[in-house]
Amino acid sequence: MICPKCELEYVDGVTVCPDCNTDLVTKEEFEGNLLHPKDWVVVYSCDNAVEADMLKSNLKGADIEAIILNQSDSSFPAVGDLRGVKVLVKDTDAQDALAIINDINSRS
Ligand SMILES: [Zn+2]
Incomplete structure (x- = not known):
């Protein structure tokens, strides 16, 4: 909750x-209803929900709260104009999250 x-x-x-x-x-x-979308930043964007989900799990493992937004949701807030699935984290976690994402991508 x-x-x-x-x-x-x-x-x-x-x-x-x-x-x-x-x-x-x-x-x-x-x-689907972020009241303060400005507090969240997009750290990753892709067109694959499974990939986004995996990333979210990795971030959660590092104690970073992440949410996934899918542009197909009617309540999708206007956060940039990137297509597809986005992974968002709190502004304050963005640097750590990006480091983790880079690490994951460099290994694959
Ligand atoms: Zn409260």
Whole structure:
């Protein structure tokens, strides 16, 4: 569950944000409805959802929260004009995320 206001993730079972008392939403709801798209940056873009998913897992392993946006979603926010599937991370995690992505790509 995620607080749409703080954009923080909470464990299942928590339904209200302890910080701001906002009702939490599911991850699926949140991903299509970023309230602060400026806080997120696109670190990777491809046309393969499986590849994006794999990258997300790698980032999660490094404690970086990543979300995947698919342009086919009707609620897709206007983040640049790249096509296909995008992997986004928080602005503050962008440098670390890019380092991980470069590392992965240089190995493959
Ligand atoms: Zn909150």
